[in-house]
Amino acid sequence: MKTKTAKRVPVYSLDLLKGIGAPRIEALRAAGFSTLRDLLFYLPKGHLDRATVTPIAQLAEGEHTIRAKVRTLTVPRFRRRVAIAQAVLEDDSGKVGALWFGRYDVKKRLAPGVELLLSGRVGHAKKGGLQFHNPDFEEIGGEAEGIATGGIIPVYPPIPGVGQNTLRRAMKQALEVSAGVVKEYLPPDAAKGTALPQALHDIHFAADTATLSRALPRWIFEEFFLYELAMALRRRAATRERGAGKIDVPPDVDRRIRARLPFSLTAAQERAVSEIRADLASGRPMNRLLQGDVGSGKTAVAFATMLAAVAAGGQAALLVPTETLAEQHCRTIDGWLKGSRTECVLLSGSLKAAARREALSQLADGSAHIAVGTHALIQPDVAFSNLFLAVVDEQHRFGVLQRAALAAKGERPHVLVMTATPIPRTLAITAFGDLDVTTLDELPPGRTPVTTRVVAAADLQPVWEDVRREIAAGRQAFLVYPLVDASDRIAAKSAIEMHEHLARDVFPDLAVGLLHGRLKTEEKVAAMDAFRANRTKILVSTVVIEVGVDVPNATVMIVGNAERFGLATLHQLRGRIGRSTHASTCILAAGDAGGDAMKRLRILEETQDGFRIAEEDLRMRGPGEFLGARQSGAPEFHLADLVRDAGVLVQARDSAFDLISRDPDLRRHPDLRKHLLARLGAKMGLAEIL
Numbered sequence: 001m002k003t004k005t006a007k008r009v010p011v012y013s014l015d016l017l018k019g020i021g022a023p024r025i026e027a028l029r030a031a032g033f034s035t036l037r038d039l040l041f042y043l044p045k046g047h048l049d050r051a052t053v054t055p056i057a058q059l060a061e062g063e064h065t066i067r068a069k070v071r072t073l074t075v076p077r078f079r080r081r082v083a084i085a086q087a088v089l090e091d092d093s094g095k096v097g098a099l100w101f102g103r104y105d106v107k108k109r110l111a112p113g114v115e116l117l118l119s120g121r122v123g124h125a126k127k128g129g130l131q132f133h134n135p136d137f138e139e140i141g142g143e144a145e146g147i148a149t150g151g152i153i154p155v156y157p158p159i160p161g162v163g164q165n166t167l168r169r170a171m172k173q174a175l176e177v178s179a180g181v182v183k184e185y186l187p188p189d190a191a192k193g194t195a196l197p198q199a200l201h202d203i204h205f206a207a208d209t210a211t212l213s214r215a216l217p218r219w220i221f222e223e224f225f226l227y228e229l230a231m232a233l234r235r236r237a238a239t240r241e242r243g244a245g246k247i248d249v250p251p252d253v254d255r256r257i258r259a260r261l262p263f264s265l266t267a268a269q270e271r272a273v274s275e276i277r278a279d280l281a282s283g284r285p286m287n288r289l290l291q292g293d294v295g296s297g298k299t300a301v302a303f304a305t306m307l308a309a310v311a312a313g314g315q316a317a318l319l320v321p322t323e324t325l326a327e328q329h330c331r332t333i334d335g336w337l338k339g340s341r342t343e344c345v346l347l348s349g350s351l352k353a354a355a356r357r358e359a360l361s362q363l364a365d366g367s368a369h370i371a372v373g374t375h376a377l378i379q380p381d382v383a384f385s386n387l388f389l390a391v392v393d394e395q396h397r398f399g400v401l402q403r404a405a406l407a408a409k410g411e412r413p414h415v416l417v418m419t420a421t422p423i424p425r426t427l428a429i430t431a432f433g434d435l436d437v438t439t440l441d442e443l444p445p446g447r448t449p450v451t452t453r454v455v456a457a458a459d460l461q462p463v464w465e466d467v468r469r470e471i472a473a474g475r476q477a478f479l480v481y482p483l484v485d486a487s488d489r490i491a492a493k494s495a496i497e498m499h500e501h502l503a504r505d506v507f508p509d510l511a512v513g514l515l516h517g518r519l520k521t522e523e524k525v526a527a528m529d530a531f532r533a534n535r536t537k538i539l540v541s542t543v544v545i546e547v548g549v550d551v552p553n554a555t556v557m558i559v560g561n562a563e564r565f566g567l568a569t570l571h572q573l574r575g576r577i578g579r580s581t582h583a584s585t586c587i588l589a590a591g592d593a594g595g596d597a598m599k600r601l602r603i604l605e606e607t608q609d610g611f612r613i614a615e616e617d618l619r620m621r622g623p624g625e626f627l628g629a630r631q632s633g634a635p636e637f638h639l640a641d642l643v644r645d646a647g648v649l650v651q652a653r654d655s656a657f658d659l660i661s662r663d664p665d666l667r668r669h670p671d672l673r674k675h676l677l678a679r680l681g682a683k684m685g686l687a688e689i690l
């Protein structure tokens with residue numbers, strides 16, 4: 001599409017930055033900044049209040065800034081890439097400790113006698129007394145004086161190779177040079193009466209907290225607004241597309257599909273199937289989210305949909321986050337397809353070259369109808385002869401772009417995304433705002449509620465006896481540990497050590513299996529096979545089993561260091577049991593946990609309602625923690641907070657969708673269009689649709 005490129009606003013190059021140094025300017029370019037204007041819109045993710053200094057004697061738990069001298073600095077150990085530094089700081093009123101993890105710069109920058117402004121979270125130290133935890137600090141009179149001291153200091157999301165003070169210095173200059181000439185791009189009602197240059201200045205370098213609080217609402221709104229504009233555009237593009245393979249399911253095909261399943265569908269699954277079929281028959285590409293608590297039977301719905309696509313002469317692809325899950329889905333689907341001519345192939349990263357070539361050629365020539373795979377499925381060399389349907393399982397593990405990459409393998413295929421993480425409403429409208437939603441609100445029959453207990457890790461003896469009893473009764477047990485081995489930063493009990501301990505000391509007479517992400521694929525498959533076939537009675541694993549593993553005979557789950565998991569993750573884990581008519585028990589062993597962590601875990605004792613758990617998790621830990629780093633489907637907001645600003649989000653969504661309905665290509669809002677493309681074009685795949 002042609003757009004007007006007349007530039008009314010001068011463009012300032014990064015080379016104008018003084019005192020930054022060529023390598024850092026290169027690093028900025030590498031991070032995607034090409035002009036000073038770009039830099040201006042790299043908003044802080046937070047601020048340090050270095051205007052208000054607390055005397056050490058008056059410190060309490062919470063965020064504080066102190067002005068103090070380093071009295072002692074110790075670097076007790078330097079082990080396995082973990083740097084720990086400890087300092088004692090003092091001012092006229094008293095002394096306080098500070099502790100840093102993984103900060104190599106501390107040792108270099110600090111020495112006894114150095115005077116600092118230091119900001120961060122104060123908490124209780126292990127040995128009693130108060131302590132700063134990983135605080136930020138600046139030397140008084142040091143080179144950053146004025147940039148990082150005095151007033152409200154911005155903290156930017158990290159950019160590789162560019163430190164905070166360099167960024168702050170660059171930002172100051174960018175503001176001086178170009179803030180004055182940046183044109184307002186928000187519509188008047190969205191700009192909330194602020195003047196852009198001032199708003200920019202204040203969000204980066206506010207003189208005091210009052211100024212910052214006046215500047216924030218615009219930026220919070222803007223962050224949501226741009227994101228929702230992108231969502232509205234994506235949704236509009238999807239619903240405007242025509243000519244998707246129209247898939248009808250005649251009664252005889254429907255009968256044959258149902259006959260392949262070993263059970264009849266629940267009412268909720270029936271509803272999902274008919275909503276999906278209406279989409280398939282509409283002649284427009286389907287874009288639907290199927291959400292349902294863990295165990296609600298999403299796989300069967302996906303399977304019925306894939307068979308409909310195959311019966312109509314097309315192919316279907318199922319994208320999943322882990323190899324274990326790909327392997328399991330493939331096995332399930334193969335089982336259901338037994339005796340049929342429909343061919344299913346597996347594509348995963350660890351496939352041998354020859355097998356991969358074979359699978360690729362079958363997909364390309366259409367002799368394979370269904371592909372199940374991990375990220376390997378969205379690699380450039382994977383081609384389909386006729387992809388009608390793309391299904392993404394555990395969608396929260398993938399981003400918008402990965403979903404799009406799979407869909408791009410066909411010509412306007414139908415897209416079905418599935419998630420087992422119950423999503424609080426505010427997150428649902430952000431992360432999946434471009435999708436229609438179907439909810440499976442019913443579990444298949446024959447489920448038994450899971451009894452959940454929170455115990456202290458020290459009291460495991462009775463737990464082992466419970467496990468032994470269940471195994472004697474023919475059942476099996478999962479034991480889940482958070483980390484693969486002890487080299488991870490926090491020395492949690494590792495699955496490997498635990499496996500050794502259990503197999504040797506606790507259950508020497510029983511077969512104990514081990515499953516973790518660092519095993520070779522064959523080893524993982526073998527471990528799952530042995531457990532599925534009830535040859536191993538206990539499976540010790542990391543969270544690789546979190547998503548989708550289905551072994552109904554397992555009725556006990558013990559989660560070690562449970563305090564380190566989010567409630568939503570624990571709920572997912574717990575969904576692995578309670579899948580047969582036998583009663584199931586989930587034991588959450590909390591390691592070194594304070595009262596808050598225990599209180600949080602007790603919610604799982606009270607309820608099995610995934611949505612309630614998700615809401616609690618979101619409320620207590622915030623969206624970042626809730627969605628986790630790996631769960632890249634979630635948008636990242638710098639200043640906006642999905643919990644605190646939920647009301648603003650709804651407003652922003654309404655205005656964004658309203659604006660797009662009035663001006664579908666933003667042609668009448670060229671500045672906004674340009675700004676949106678610059679901010680989110682690449683991240684949200686807007687270039688192709690705007």
Ligand code: ADP
Nearest residue numbers: 263264265266294295296297298299300444550
């Ligand atoms: P999830 O929604 O978590 O992906 P699955 O698709 O793995 O759930 O289904 C969980 C279990 O329920 C599987 O063992 C599956 O075979 C079984 N199942 C699914 N639908 C039904 C049904 N309608 N009746 C009986 N069992 C079912």
Ligand code: MG
Nearest residue numbers: 298299420548
């Ligand atoms: Mg599943």
